[in-house]
Amino acid sequence: VTAPRIDAVFDLDALLGEEEREWQQKARAFAQERILPVIEDDFETKHFRHELVKELGAAGFLGMHLQGYGCAGAGAVSYGLVCLELEAADSGWRTFVSVQGSLAMSAIHRYGSEEQKQRWLPGMAAGDLIGCFALTEPQGGSDPAGMTTTARRDGDGWVIDGAKRWIGLGSLADVAVVWAKVDDGAGDGRGDGGRAVRGFLVPTSTRGFTATPIEGKLSMRASVQCDIVLDGVRVGDDAILPGAKGLSGPFGCLNEARYGIVWGAMGAARSCLEAAIERSTSREVFGRPIGANQLVQAKLADMFLEVEKGILLALHLGRLKERGALTAAQISVGKLNSVREALHIAHEARAILAGDGITNAWPVMRHAANLESVRTYEGTDEIHQLILGRELTGLSAF
Numbered sequence: 001v002t003a004p005r006i007d008a009v010f011d012l013d014a015l016l017g018e019e020e021r022e023w024q025q026k027a028r029a030f031a032q033e034r035i036l037p038v039i040e041d042d043f044e045t046k047h048f049r050h051e052l053v054k055e056l057g058a059a060g061f062l063g064m065h066l067q068g069y070g071c072a073g074a075g076a077v078s079y080g081l082v083c084l085e086l087e088a089a090d091s092g093w094r095t096f097v098s099v100q101g102s103l104a105m106s107a108i109h110r111y112g113s114e115e116q117k118q119r120w121l122p123g124m125a126a127g128d129l130i131g132c133f134a135l136t137e138p139q140g141g142s143d144p145a146g147m148t149t150t151a152r153r154d155g156d157g158w159v160i161d162g163a164k165r166w167i168g169l170g171s172l173a174d175v176a177v178v179w180a181k182v183d184d185g186a187g188d189g190r191g192d193g194g195r196a197v198r199g200f201l202v203p204t205s206t207r208g209f210t211a212t213p214i215e216g217k218l219s220m221r222a223s224v225q226c227d228i229v230l231d232g233v234r235v236g237d238d239a240i241l242p243g244a245k246g247l248s249g250p251f252g253c254l255n256e257a258r259y260g261i262v263w264g265a266m267g268a269a270r271s272c273l274e275a276a277i278e279r280s281t282s283r284e285v286f287g288r289p290i291g292a293n294q295l296v297q298a299k300l301a302d303m304f305l306e307v308e309k310g311i312l313l314a315l316h317l318g319r320l321k322e323r324g325a326l327t328a329a330q331i332s333v334g335k336l337n338s339v340r341e342a343l344h345i346a347h348e349a350r351a352i353l354a355g356d357g358i359t360n361a362w363p364v365m366r367h368a369a370n371l372e373s374v375r376t377y378e379g380t381d382e383i384h385q386l387i388l389g390r391e392l393t394g395l396s397a398f
């Protein structure tokens with residue numbers, strides 16, 4: 001059973017424009033031809049397949065929703081469909097595209113000077129340069145306001161000290177978007193303890209910058225997440241992002257990445273559903289395919305409902321985004337729902353696959369393991385519940 005059969009039941013295609021369908025087909029072909037044949041091995045051996053980066057660039061997927069500077073300037077729905085198809089292969093590759101395009105490139109595109117954009121964006125769009133987004137710190141990621149990394153004025157430049165953790169692509173990156181607290185005078189007067197958050201573009205070759213891949217991951221094994229140490233990292237005045245003042249800077253980029261996850265997680269879910277359907281029709285127990293049992297059909301039907309509802313929600317958010325009307329709370333609805341339902345679908349698919357479901361003959365455990373990371377990064381389930389709780393009550397529970 002292939003994805004088109006599931007799509008055909010609901011005819012999502014009818015809701016898409018021609019250009020959107022083309023982006024989706026291109027991403028589906030890329031995932032099937034370049035990622036799927038190697039992903040189980042790469043996941044097993046913890047191998048990041050670097051050569052795919054330039055191919056992703058050549059396909060136009062890197063920063064594809066941005067205008068100019070070598071970026072494709074595609075619509076939000078097209079970008080979402082690409083996220084869905086890449087994550088249908090593996091969350092690690094959708095994460096790559098998110099970190100590069102939605103976080104690092106978006107930060108430069110939104111907040112950078114013209115010179116910064118010219119210096120970094122064309123190379124990043126092509127996949128010649130890699131970026132990372134250094135926000136989360138070792139003590140936790142849910143409260144960026146509590147960050148302890150600092151940047152202090154030193155002559156005509158800055159010196160950055162601190163540590164970051166769980167930074168995707170950190171050791172592969174050419175440039176890190178580092179968020180740090182500076183003296184109020186250099187910020188906008190907001191922030192914690194009289195200091196405001198600003199962003200800095202730090203070439204990773206700068207002395208004092210170290211990125212070390214985190215070992216022992218049982219999730220996202222085909223991608224790289226790092227510890228970063230910033231030890232007296234000296235950068236010029238031209239490293240600061242002029243347009244980002246306060247925490248709304250990094251949050252603006254997180255909104256972009258969270259939006260991509262709304263779509264992407266449904267790709268992982270769709271793959272798990274496909275595996276469950278395939279096994280339901282090919283494995284026989286008690287003398288007939290397991291899919292002929294009502295309990296199995298009920299599970300498949302429920303999984304299918306959630307995939308289709310999740311994609312429709314993503315499409316609705318995408319259309320809002322294209323009109324410039326998408327709010328952060330609406331993104332929270334999508335991120336919370338997509339990842340929670342995708343994980344549930346992965347678990348149900350694993351149960352239908354029985355013992356085979358725990359092997360890498362099927363993609364289901366890999367997706368389930370990856371989704372545990374997706375559930376945690378870019379705002380945990382609980383953070384998004386509390387964002388929605390605040391939206392509904394007007395009361396902050398943070």
Ligand code: TGC
Nearest residue numbers: 135136141142145167168246247248251252328377378379
């Ligand atoms: P508060 O601290 O009061 O607000 C700070 C300022 O930020 C604004 N803001 C937003 N702006 C745009 N979009 C959003 N989604 C925003 N959320 C907050 C806010 O309006 C305020 O602006 P201003 O101008 O008034 O200063 O924060 P809050 O009370 O609004 O939010 C609290 C909370 C818990 C919701 C927020 O801190 C939060 O979302 N926490 C979760 C952070 C998170 O997602 N961390 C994970 C990051 S993942 C990562 O770093 C790894 S990247 C992936 C990889 O490398 O692989």
